[in-house]
Amino acid sequence: MLDRIRIVLIGTSHPGNIGGATRAMRNMGLDDLALVAPRCDPKDREAYSRASGANSLVDAARVHDQLEEAVADCTLVVGASARSRHLPWPLIGPRALAESLPTALAPAQSRVALVFGREDTGLTNAELQRCHRHVHIPTNPDFSSLNLAAAVQVLAYECRQAWLATREAAPAADDDAAQPFGVAWDNPPASHADMERFFAHLERTLTTLEFHDPDNPRQLMARLRRLFLRAHLDSMEMNILRGILGTMDKRLRDTAPAPRDGE
Amino acid sequence: MLDRIRIVLIGTSHPGNIGGATRAMRNMGLDDLALVAPRCDPKDREAYSRASGANSLVDAARVHDQLEEAVADCTLVVGASARSRHLPWPLIGPRALAESLPTALAPAQSRVALVFGREDTGLTNAELQRCHRHVHIPTNPDFSSLNLAAAVQVLAYECRQAWLATREAAPAADDDAAQPFGVAWDNPPASHADMERFFAHLERTLTTLEFHDPDNPRQLMARLRRLFLRAHLDSMEMNILRGILGTMDKRLRDTAPAPRDGE
Incomplete structure (x- = not known):
């Protein structure tokens, strides 16, 4: 399951955050990183310094010009979002999201992207409108801006928790069918x-x-x-x-x- | 509840980690930081840079020579620990720990300390043996060393989740608006x-x-x-x-x- 979760960082300004994100990913067993139009050199010394041994993820990160390319093969695209937007969108917490992933990732061809925006301005409305769901990490309303690598850490941690829970649960059923809705589904999800x-x-x-x-x-x-x-x-x-x-x-x-x- | 949770960092080497920890704390609504024998200047420029607005927590951090002083008034002391130790100790995960906190903090005078060790060597056995419990953040066994600020982020996040859960359990809000998707929606549902x-x-x-x-x-x-x-x-x-x-x-x-x- 964890090998089909992709972290997508859009327009990252600070190479240290790319490094911090890769360390958080490797700690939690994720290894698929895509960068969209980074606003820094992803292989800056500071990226490797914060990666602290997760250098291979920094080296393997694919760089794209557009979000579309980075998530084209994904069957579930989730955008990390601050709470209020003009047009409300289905919004879930990190735990509910993570707990839905074993089901979303049951079909063999499924793949999930967790998309994070710029340090200063987050995701644009156009980017958010390419996501199936928005995930919001509950924070102190008086100080709500999470560091980018910290946000990746929280979601990666929840993904690992959810994965561990599936392993503790009874031997998995042979879930060939797609089941994004809590039941065995008849057709695979659209990409x-x-x-x-x-x-x-x-x-x-x-x-x-x-x-x-x-x-x-x-x-x-x-x-x-x-x-x-x-x-x-x-x-x-x-x-x-x-x-x-x-x-x-x-x-x-x-x-x-x-x-x-x-x- | 959150105002009676103290983060204690022992022997921190990198001021950036102190800053990162304060940002994570403020994001999650914690504000009580104690530093034990830091191996750096906690008010280094790098601390403020990573604190990114949580400067007041850096400034307010109390500095102690010994763990004992930092946790003297605490009724529950929890040490963050890698998994294996010679002497097995009650070891719980971050979620189970956080879910126990509302009960642990129910008495008015109670106070909890979450204690984090050095970047390189963690907590000593002597320090771990001053803790009621050890908390272990499940990580990839091949790459288990979490960044200090990331570890604080994960535990602080779980504390906030547990606190939010106690508030949700309390009297229901006046949910006039349709919100089938976890967010106040802009239009009522179709009948x-x-x-x-x-x-x-x-x-x-x-x-x-x-x-x-x-x-x-x-x-x-x-x-x-x-x-x-x-x-x-x-x-x-x-x-x-x-x-x-x-x-x-x-x-x-x-x-x-x-x-x-x-x-």
Whole structure:
């Protein structure tokens, strides 16, 4: 389970935090690190100093330009978030998140990304809207800004606790099926890349339909993203929705406005 | 409860770790720090830099020569320990420890100390033998040495979780707002009747679109029901989806099939 949990750090400014994050990861048995557009040299001396022996994780970290690339193969994407956002999103605590992971990671092809934002400004709304869930580490309201490596430490610790709990529990059932909802599921979850293709398709179709105006988007796509990410689509649901959009596209293409009365 | 938990750091070598520990403490609502025979200047620039705003805790830290002085008034002393010692000692995990604290701190005069050892060698056997219990943070056996500030972070986090749990157990809050997702939501949930009207509308539109054949329904509507019920739609999401369906209906009504090539 732990080998299919990826830590994704976006726009990190301080190499010491990358090092601290890798040490926290290795301590807890995680080893998959992706960096998105780091704002520092990830191989700075300070990174290795704080890694304190987890140098191999610093060396192995993949660097991406975009969040999309870093999480394309992930079936559950979780963003670390401060509490209040204009558009509320499903928000869970670290323990509830970790306790859901053995189930989320039961299907063989599943992979989870835990995404952390910039030291100063966190994740952007656009980034948060690419996440199925947001996780919030409860902190003192008067002093709520966690150090980045400390936030990674807390979530990595909870992941390890959850993993240890599964090992203490009885021998695992042969959970081949996806079960993000506490029961054996019939279809594997859709990947992040599938979801992004779906959202792009949905936006195109709604634009053609003139229901959506990209020049005056308001919160439409944000609300639809929130809805469908919250539902955590499986691959067949994804196919059905893409099928509906494709059929609509065809009808919109194949039909012309009927002549109006009097013309 | 949190105001009667003291963090005690023995023989700390790196001022950055003192700063990191104070930041972790303040994040989690702890503010009582004692330093025993530090092997660095606790007010070094690096301490303030890592404290990142928790400077007041660095300034307020009391410095003692001996562990005895630092914990004299404590009713429960817990030492952070690596797992194996010659003499087995009651060893608990961070969660079990934290969950015992509300009880341990119920008496008015009670006070708990969480004691952390040196970066390189931890606590001595003599120091460990002054503790009521030892707490062990489960780590990767191949890479078990936690950074000092990270260890403080994990225990402080668990203390806060346990404290929050006692508050949740207390009289329920006035939950007027819909919050099926762990956060105050922006719109009330759709009613059952709303959902049924939506499903009826969805089925009509998909039938008109010839995506759905009521005479050969297969599992289409069942799967769409499962998806949208699982998402637990709010009233605005419901309005958006009904709006999309209504716009599609209008387009399907207003348009006629274009003449085919060759006809």
